[in-house]
Amino acid sequence: MMLRIKRVPTVVSNFQKEEAEEDSRHAGGCGRNCFRSCCLPGAKLPFYAFKKMNKIEGEKKSVGSENKESPVAFLDSLLLGEWEDRMQRGLFRYDVTACETKVIPGQCGFIAQLNEGRHLKKRPTEFRVDKVLQPFDENKFNFTKVGQEEVLFQFEPSMDNDVQFFPNAPIDIENSPSVVAINVSPIEYGHILLIPRILGCLPQRIDRDSFLLALYMAAEAGNPYFRLGYNSLGAFATINHLHFQAYYLAVPFPIERAPTRKITTTSGGVKICDILNYPVRGLVFEGGNPLEELSNVVSDSCICLQDNNIPYNVLIADSGRRIFLFPQCYAEKQALGEVSSELLDTQVNPAVWEISGHMVLKRKEDYEEASEENAWRLLAEVSLSEERFHEVKELLFEAISCSIEEDKGVTQNLLEESDFCPQSLEDVDALKGSHPGIVSV
Amino acid sequence: MESQLGLIEQSFDLRYSGGVREALNELPDSFTITDPCISGHPIVFASNGFLKIFGYSKDEVIGRNGRMFQGPKTNRRSVMEIREAIREERAIQTNLLNYRKDGTPFWMLFHMCPVFGKEDGRVIHFVGVQVPIPRRPRRSRSTVVGNTGNLCENGARFREGMFRCCRREVCLDTVMELGCGSALDSVSSPDDREIEINEPCETSELEKRKANAAVSNVLSVLTHHSELTGKLVCGKRCCLSGTGLLGSSLNISLGRIKQSFVLSDPHLPDMPIVYASDTFLELTGYARHEVLGHNSRFLSGLDTDPATQFQIKECIRTEQPCTVRILNYRKDKTPFWNLLHISPVRNASGKVAYFVGVQIDDSCKNQEEHGLSPQRRQLSVVGAVKVAVRSLSIGASTS
Numbered sequence: 001m002m003l004r005i006k007r008v009p010t011v012v013s014n015f016q017k018e019e020a021e022e023d024s025r026h027a028g029g030c031g032r033n034c035f036r037s038c039c040l041p042g043a044k045l046p047f048y049a050f051k052k053m054n055k056i057e058g059e060k061k062s063v064g065s066e067n068k069e070s071p072v073a074f075l076d077s078l079l080l081g082e083w084e085d086r087m088q089r090g091l092f093r094y095d096v097t098a099c100e101t102k103v104i105p106g107q108c109g110f111i112a113q114l115n116e117g118r119h120l121k122k123r124p125t126e127f128r129v130d131k132v133l134q135p136f137d138e139n140k141f142n143f144t145k146v147g148q149e150e151v152l153f154q155f156e157p158s159m160d161n162d163v164q165f166f167p168n169a170p171i172d173i174e175n176s177p178s179v180v181a182i183n184v185s186p187i188e189y190g191h192i193l194l195i196p197r198i199l200g201c202l203p204q205r206i207d208r209d210s211f212l213l214a215l216y217m218a219a220e221a222g223n224p225y226f227r228l229g230y231n232s233l234g235a236f237a238t239i240n241h242l243h244f245q246a247y248y249l250a251v252p253f254p255i256e257r258a259p260t261r262k263i264t265t266t267s268g269g270v271k272i273c274d275i276l277n278y279p280v281r282g283l284v285f286e287g288g289n290p291l292e293e294l295s296n297v298v299s300d301s302c303i304c305l306q307d308n309n310i311p312y313n314v315l316i317a318d319s320g321r322r323i324f325l326f327p328q329c330y331a332e333k334q335a336l337g338e339v340s341s342e343l344l345d346t347q348v349n350p351a352v353w354e355i356s357g358h359m360v361l362k363r364k365e366d367y368e369e370a371s372e373e374n375a376w377r378l379l380a381e382v383s384l385s386e387e388r389f390h391e392v393k394e395l396l397f398e399a400i401s402c403s404i405e406e407d408k409g410v411t412q413n414l415l416e417e418s419d420f421c422p423q424s425l426e427d428v429d430a431l432k433g434s435h436p437g438i439v440s441v
Numbered sequence: 442m443e444s445q446l447g448l449i450e451q452s453f454d455l456r457y458s459g460g461v462r463e464a465l466n467e468l469p470d471s472f473t474i475t476d477p478c479i480s481g482h483p484i485v486f487a488s489n490g491f492l493k494i495f496g497y498s499k500d501e502v503i504g505r506n507g508r509m510f511q512g513p514k515t516n517r518r519s520v521m522e523i524r525e526a527i528r529e530e531r532a533i534q535t536n537l538l539n540y541r542k543d544g545t546p547f548w549m550l551f552h553m554c555p556v557f558g559k560e561d562g563r564v565i566h567f568v569g570v571q572v573p574i575p576r577r578p579r580r581s582r583s584t585v586v587g588n589t590g591n592l593c594e595n596g597a598r599f600r601e602g603m604f605r606c607c608r609r610e611v612c613l614d615t616v617m618e619l620g621c622g623s624a625l626d627s628v629s630s631p632d633d634r635e636i637e638i639n640e641p642c643e644t645s646e647l648e649k650r651k652a653n654a655a656v657s658n659v660l661s662v663l664t665h666h667s668e669l670t671g672k673l674v675c676g677k678r679c680c681l682s683g684t685g686l687l688g689s690s691l692n693i694s695l696g697r698i699k700q701s702f703v704l705s706d707p708h709l710p711d712m713p714i715v716y717a718s719d720t721f722l723e724l725t726g727y728a729r730h731e732v733l734g735h736n737s738r739f740l741s742g743l744d745t746d747p748a749t750q751f752q753i754k755e756c757i758r759t760e761q762p763c764t765v766r767i768l769n770y771r772k773d774k775t776p777f778w779n780l781l782h783i784s785p786v787r788n789a790s791g792k793v794a795y796f797v798g799v800q801i802d803d804s805c806k807n808q809e810e811h812g813l814s815p816q817r818r819q820l821s822v823v824g825a826v827k828v829a830v831r832s833l834s835i836g837a838s839t840s
Contacts, residue, residue, distance in 0.1 A: 081824060
């Protein structure tokens with residue numbers, strides 16, 4: 001049985017047409033300056049080459065040589081400057097800074113935005129939500145169809161281990177560069193799409209290389225408020241062409257403030273933690289040296305989820321130092337009719353940003369009445385259940401093969417169920433007394 | 442033109458009477474004082490106690506940002522919490538792993554609190570107190586057997602469960618057991634001695650008392666010495682931050698933008714400048730206090746084209762961005778062609794809160810810094826300002 005949901009996809013490019021119109025496009029010169037072989041030869045774009053820094057080297061530098069301040073990084077400037085340029089050229093469907101936004105009072109600090117212009121009042125399209133891996137479909141909208149003016153710059157590793165910038169570089173069609181493009185329906189200022197190897201027409205699925213690219217971008221921008229996100233198919237990605245998203249918002253995301261509890265550390269030094277006291281169950285990855293270590297652990301986890309057909313979202317935060325992974329099942333529930341109409345009416349599709357605590361609402365009443373309770377309730381629907389999440393974790397740990405001690409199972413039970421509220425002294429003593437065997441070797 | 446060091450000296454000299462530094466150094470505690478109004482939010486004072494613990498000399502620390510003491514094992518969430526506390530201009534107490542000059546890490550209870558100007562409610566300084574958390578000798582912890590040390594997590598995690606659920610009194614000993622210290626060497630697993638959970642753990646009452654006392658003492662000295670200059674400070678905000686004054690968090694954010702620009706407030710009479718970057722002051726030769734509160738028309742002079750000025754006025758009226766080339770004058774009366782870009786900046790309400798004006802000295806236009814054209818660099822300032830103003834006005838206003 002194929003599971004589908006209907007939704008109006010967000011328009012990310014001014015050249016994104018409805019599917020019916022897509023088919024009528026012919027392969028020959030389209031005359032609209034797109035990113036395909038008809039228009040690309042001879043085209044030029046700014047080219048940013050990032051330094052593939054050895055993280056150890058980076059750490060050594062940071063200890064003791066952290067200078068006076070951290071001025072706005074060059075990549076930051078480039079991105080902001082290009083984005084503002086496109087703003088002034090009228091390429092965005094609306095001015096996102098004119099959209100009211102607020103932090104919902106409460107413990108979590110959910111962020112709500114009233115954005116009536118983001119979603120179109122169009123006929124909803126059908127999306128298949130039961131398959132995380134789907135083959136690339138040339139006929140559907142993909143990023144080679146965007147206008148060149150919507151692409152801001154090429155983003156590639158530097159050849160000679162130093163940052164380089166070329167304001168006007170040709171596009172190496174043979175080697176398909178990775179590019180950064182604007183999202184014409186931005187959620188926040190600076191909303192961009194990072195498209196690895198754009199001409200490779202890769203489907204929406206994470207691999208080690210593409211994830212590392214995203215991580216490098218986060219690190220290179222050096223701004224904890226510039227976060228990258230990824231939605232798998234089935235977790236509200238609507239375009240089956242490999243891409244990450246990113247934007248600026250200089251407030252902490254609720255997910256970043258949630259307490260965590262360490263589960264384990266991989267042999268490469270990557271710390272994996274449970275997220276506590278948050279409506280959506282997930283994992284957070286930190287540490288590892290060099291950067292590749294962290295990247296591989298996370299991308300291997302994503303690959304495992306993909307291979308097991310589990311939809312998921314990823315948030316890269318803290319300039320690439322903290323990565324959140326959320327397996328989810330909302331779309332499946334929606335397709336099976338298990339989501340209340342009340343929640344469906346808000347038309348909030350819980351993708352990575354929503355799960356992280358940033359909600360864009362299209363109806364004024366939803367915005368006015370936005371409460372922590374409502375937000376929590378919506379996100380709780382997105383989360384995997386305790387049992388299911390536990391199963392998924394087992395799967396993941398097996399896949400990334402970190403050594404976990406034999407009696408992890410026991411301690412896991414012990415701790416997993418314990419509440420977040422303080423227990424009495426007696427309970428604590430009881431704990432102490434009843435499991436002497438757990439005290440380590 | 443004010444040098445960084447000059448600004449740092451002034452940070453104290455303008456506010457506190459002479460002898461304040463000596464009085465502060467009579468306190469035994471470890472603490473630093475930072476000034477959020479100076480670009481980079483630098484340390485303007487470091488106590489002898491601080492220098493002793495961290496192993497730095499005064500000159501190595503003054504003028505630098507507190508993050509220099511952080512390192513790879515510093516908990517990211519704590520860093521975020523401190524950053525947010527600064528942004529929200531409130532106090533915070535949290536455990537933090539810092540690094541000494543010799544590279545050795547150690548745990549401490551970090552207590553930070555703002556110092557407010559009494560008349561205007563502005564944050565004048567932040568005081569940061571460091572109380573090291575002593576390491577207890579590890580008992581019955583096995584030496585790591587070969588691998589990642591996950592075996593040790595066993596016991597650690599057991600304690601963690603206890604730890605997480607217990608109240609402060611119990612934590613006292615537990616935390617000492619865990620030895621909230623970090624790995625000093627590569628031998629054992631770093632995790633052993635780390636706080637296993639990332640939520641702020643409760644430290645002993647002793648550390649907290651020490652921290653509170655230190656803060657109290659420092660505030661006492663500062664308050665006393667501010668009475669003598671008549672520019673009172675206090676530990677609590679006594680009044681709402683005056684209009685036209687930017688919160689310290691916006692100040693800090695804008696301070697990261699190393700270009701010439703000003704922010705003007707169209708809601709105040711005659712649309713005065715409420716923020717001017719250091720680079721702007723360097724370009725025009727004015728001091729900050731000569732510029733804040735004034736409309737930017739003071740830059741224009743005899744030969745400035747009134748049509749251009751009118752163009753600017755129109756753009757402001759229609760809330761549209763514009764770029765003009767206008768003849769401006771520095772403080773020393775020398776003229777320069779200013780490639781000026783002006784843009785409205787909205788805050789979280791969606792309405793225009795400020796106008797940003799970004800200046801480029803036309804004669805220096807040829808310098809292609811890093812390859813970004815001057816126009817692009819101007820726009821990047823606009824972008825950075827837009828993000829800062831929007832984001833920082835999003836929360837429940839504390840100022």
